[in-house]
Amino acid sequence: GAGVSQTPSNKVTEKGKYVELRCDPISGHTALYWYRQSLGQGPEFLIYFQGTGAADDSGLPNDRFFAVRPEGSVSTLKIQRTERGDSAVYLCASSLMQGAYNEQFFGPGTRLTVL
Amino acid sequence: LAKTTHPISMDSYEGQEVNITCSHNNIATNDYITWYQQFPSQGPRFIIQGYKTKVTNEVASLFIPADRKSSTLSLPRVSLSDTAVYYCLVGDDSNAGNMLTFGGGTRLMVKP
Numbered sequence: 001g002a003g004v005s006q007t008p009s010n011k012v013t014e015k016g017k018y019v020e021l022r023c024d025p026i027s028g029h030t031a032l033y034w035y036r037q038s039l040g041q042g043p044e045f046l047i048y049f050q051g052t053g054a055a056d057d058s059g060l061p062n063d064r065f066f067a068v069r070p071e072g073s074v075s076t077l078k079i080q081r082t083e084r085g086d087s088a089v090y091l092c093a094s095s096l097m098q099g100a101y102n103e104q105f106f107g108p109g110t111r112l113t114v115l
Numbered sequence: 116l117a118k119t120t121h122p123i124s125m126d127s128y129e130g131q132e133v134n135i136t137c138s139h140n141n142i143a144t145n146d147y148i149t150w151y152q153q154f155p156s157q158g159p160r161f162i163i164q165g166y167k168t169k170v171t172n173e174v175a176s177l178f179i180p181a182d183r184k185s186s187t188l189s190l191p192r193v194s195l196s197d198t199a200v201y202y203c204l205v206g207d208d209s210n211a212g213n214m215l216t217f218g219g220g221t222r223l224m225v226k227p
Binding site for chain 1: 156216219
């Protein structure tokens with residue numbers, strides 16, 4: 001079946017611009033996670049949704065980052081006033097059951113480059 | 116969360132068995148041991164999870180000694196396509212909150 005999809009696959013923007021990254025989780029998965037991965041490092045947690053609500057946003061680095069999941073399915077990660085340090089691969093994952101240690105299914109990621 | 120240590124990188128050749136050992140001396144009673152695999156330009160993929168002794172699936176085996184202070188991921192007869200980064204994660208939802216904490220992983224290079 002269809003896995004987690006993310007769009008766009010690549011995004012190049014200029015410093016100070018606004019970007020939106022989209023995640024389509026596996027149908028029926030109630031838990032959705034966003035991670036950020038810098039070159040040569042493991043993914044770092046950003047935010048977790050259970051249904052429509054952000055159950056844990058402790059990983060968001062600052063208030064320029066925001067994410068929504070209005071209908072409990074598709075999620076959008078929004079970054080305002082982008083900075084060069086925001087350049088990374090943004091990964092989305094979903095799981096059938098709540099709990100980080102249930103198997104998470106990851107999308108291919110969106111590679112964000114801020115010039 | 117229990118800290119994990121593991122090799123930064125490993126080299127192997129096609130057809131060999133590869134064993135990647137992860138140390139987690141401070142593992143808690145409720146913690147599970149979970150391994151993810153990440154190919155270049157892809158998101159991580161769950162490989163295997165265990166609590167104690169041995170777990171085997173179609174991809175790998177996971178060996179966990181009685182004291183659970185380490186675990187070994189075993190990949191039988193690797194091929195070039197097994198070249199990837201392998202992450203060892205230790206925790207459970209009671210102490211991890213809602214996040215997986217990845218370290219740097221072990222970069223496995225399989226050569227012809």
